[in-house]
Amino acid sequence: MDVKDISTVAVIGLGTLGRGLAETLARSGRAVIGVDTDPAAAARAAGALDASLARAVRRGDLTGREHRSAMAGLRTSTNLQAAADAEFVVEAVPESYEAKRDVLRALDAVVRPDTVLATGTNALSVTRLAAGTARPERVVGMHFFHPAPVMRLVEVVRTVFTSPAALDAVTALARGLGKEPVAAGDRPGFVADGLLLRYLNRAAAMYESGYASRDDIDAAMRLGCGLPMGPLALLDLIGLDTARAVLEAMYQESGDRLDAPAPVLGRLTAAGLAGRKSGRGFYRYAGDGAAARAHRPAAAVAPPAGTVGIAGSGTMAAGIAEVFAKSGHRVVLAGRTDAKARAAREKVASSLRRSVDKKRMTAEAADAALGRVGTAGSLDALAGADLALEAVAEDLDVKRGLFRALDGVCREGAVLATTTSSLPVVACARATARPEDVAGMHFFNPAPAMGLVEVVRTVLTSDAAHARVRDAALAAGKHPVDCGDRAGFIVNALLFPYLNDAVKMVQDHYATPDDVDTAMRLGAGYPMGPFELLDVVGLDVSLAIERSLHEEFRDPSLAPAPLLERLVAAGFLGRKSGRGFRAYARD
Template sequence: MGTPLRSIAVVGLGTMGTGIADVLLRAGREVVGIDVSESAARRAVAALAASTARAVARGHLSEAERRAALGRFRTSVDLRSAAGADLVIEVVTEEYETKRRVFAELDDVVRPTAILATGTNALSVTRLAAESRHPERVLGMHFFNPAPAMKLVEVVSSVLTSPAAVAAVTELARALGKEPVAVGDRPGFVADGLLFGYLNQAAAMYESRYASREDIDAAMRLGCGLPMGPLALLDLIGIDTARTVLDAMYADSHDRLHAPAPILRQLSDAGLTGRKAGRGFYAYASPGSAETVPDAWTPAPTTWPPAGAGTPREVRSVGVAGSGTMASGIAEVFAKAGYPVVIAARSPEKAEAATARIAASLARSVGRGRLTAAARDAALAGIVPAGSLDAFADVDLALEAVAEDLEVKRQLFGTLDKVCKPGAVLATTTSSLPVVACARATSRPQDVIGMHFFNPAPAMKLVEVVRTVLTADDVHATVRAVTATLKKHPVDCGDRAGFIVNALLFPYLNNAVKMVEQHYATVDEIDAAIKLGGGYPMGPFELLDVVGLDVSLAIEKVLHREFRDPGLAPAPLLEHLVAAGCLGRKTGRGFREHVSR
């Protein structure tokens, strides 16, 4: 097992098997692709010819390299064709009995020194190894889809796996230009172990009709910078595959957050398994197509407000209460959109400081060519700093962006109720507190709504529009209409903890902390796995340190209190770090050390 793995058999020539073969061929390996279906083998040959042709056109391969790569590939319908392989990578259907039979047959075929790798992301590698005649040579080699593009390979060892086999496969992964992460044998491993819980919660959120599929997906793309929304990603992965992974995770963890949402069973039992079937959460132009097409649940194209939604109130001026980063960012957004803005703080000095922060931000935009000097001057001319909420007497829309403390917000809304004119819309930017509690602090709860911007407000496109059971239709229509003038994307939410984004994001972050607590993987390994395997812009611990561990803990406590699910209880490690004053970047230490600039 100490020699380089040069000859490799790939068993299963679906999308993943073909992608793995592509990676191996471009790295100079001899590859035999094995599949019981001759048509699958033909499709694999055609797909490899097309992908290498695209690589030539893009300058990634020469024509000579392309011909050589294709010349190193052959196909077979017989497992005995793996006899000469140094490594066999199995990527057949995600069913234990099917995989067990493949490994049993390979035991009779391959050399004693050959390594057998399974591509499973849910089934037990240990169990497959234990039923093999040579368990020491069996491990997991989990690529991510699409294999040519995704950099992560999880190398999964069981208690039976030889260190030499792990070392050889790890060396191969690096030679392929991948980033190997060593993990132990548990369902989902690192990346899928975190991502599938999040996907499951998104499916449950949609099933409960809390938000539309379009709003859920848009919220996570625009609010978190993710490459795909969770429901679109489930369609890409395959709803049946997701159900299998979650079943395995639940059997291992008994965490209700891993119990597959009933809609996943309903869709998969109906054959609506996602893109490959042409229909899942969305409808597609044809099986295998990435093009979505309208169906009965597609919102009709319309301008806001649609019929029956209420006539928006006129908003000519805006008040923003607060002087921190979020308040300044929101005031900047409104000022750039042409609204006169009053920014009120606890003192004139704080209001002036917030205005100076806005001026600096606008200057940076001018310097980067994103804003003209004239537009900057016009925005600044429209901002009036004030040291008291009394300055909100004539505004049409008043937003608060003060501390995330319910009693502080309730007191502020009581003041807004006294100083704002009749008919003014009163909005909170809370990310987790009950909007209705703010509304009840006023004599006009029908005028109160949530308007949750994301940080940094000038850059982030998402606004969660949160209406309570008391919010008037015309107030909801007003905020939707105003959000459109800001060139932001509104999504509708009901008044419950976390709304869309935080309700899906923070359980995922909490589970990452639990993974470290359990010594399953390190902070660096988890961040690398999520960025390289999931395509996320930041790993969970990078994000926690940016958000602030104290803020994260507060949100997780609110979610746990609202939904009473044991799986949502904050991880003790997070609580201990907050108690120790390790709050992330703002204190110089969180899950990592941060050098102050």
């Protein structure tokens, strides 16, 4: 069947998703038959569609003529027989295998032999549903994302039975609707939900374990990764009952422990706390669905924390020096040599000049900030620092050696901090005679631009040192989040298993890097797809973090994907080497 032959379509099930599908199809100029066995739902559908189209006209997204044409092409019914004339039928009944199977079987006796049947499932096996029909070759998965009229992604799911003609027709139809179709094989969660819900499930488990607070987990992922929403707020938006049901379906199909819903999802759902739609989930919500409590509580900016000493001369050291200098602190950059320290200060100067050029700050403010940055070729210059940070190579032996040196140089009462992103902070603390004064202060790269600092407290860190590190982050204009001393802290512990899962998808020939990136950008609203991000971060850096997570937690699911290991061994490290999951032009 050619997509040009699809002039009449039917939508079975007129709940929220079904009404969205009906609107999307009606706006394409096709005749739409909406079917729901509940007379009230069928009656509501036309009114809801009319109101939604009217809003689109007010926004300027639709003309009045298009509105009238779409409504003229819509009819609703409570009888499945009404779908007999459709060339394409999509079901949007509740996410139950029995309900969907019964609808598809009933359609066998109603529709024409060449009619394409699509299931809107987001987690159930399309193969199993297709096998229950008389003509499984014409059954395709077509997973629209909510709200269907707005979201551009459609996952087109093939089975071992699906005919090329049916697959091509559905793919072309999706494009004709202004959507971006992504090809997916039939496995739990397909592409987007398979990656997204595992990540959300890990976040729920992290919260349930008491490792980090709700607000800190959400702030960490928004500010550390640039995501539009934190994972717990996103679970509330999706609906905790919906997320749990999809995860349960994924688990039933895969048997993978990581797909088993975190117990907190079951407990909240059982208590009727399903998220925004019920007014309470991880957060409380007002009647309009707005969070009654802000996800990022405003924190008063602390005064400058005195002199900040930074041991290191690389990109991160220079970035942190710029952050503190711009916020009014006196900074001492201590490199292994005077020349290295001066080169680091020149990096600060260059970055400040770019900010002036982009009108982010005045020339006077830039000059004042640079004037606060001193340099030295020896750690002895940090003797008077109130806060001494190390920003050297991510090597535990190197960092421990540096902390032993800082212990002998820094004054009594100074707080010592490591900027490590993955090494045990307590190991650095134990290299000193004052482990109670040592904490982690993980800045994100580039430090001047990224708003997050993970404040890592070890079992030995004192309350006073912890409070001073938090105050220093606030004084630097950053948002501090508290976490314990374990591999990955918050951000990397949630981000890198998600990236590893994406690599395994490609490794298993389930989807291409382009399709996975498209699915996560359009389906989840992420600023970058996982393979874009891996190439930016560096495949070698990603591999090192994934190895550290696997070594600490000993979870087989956290073992780095063999494909990632092979690419790093071949020297394909991402943008910096000119080749990673994609090839890049070298400057």
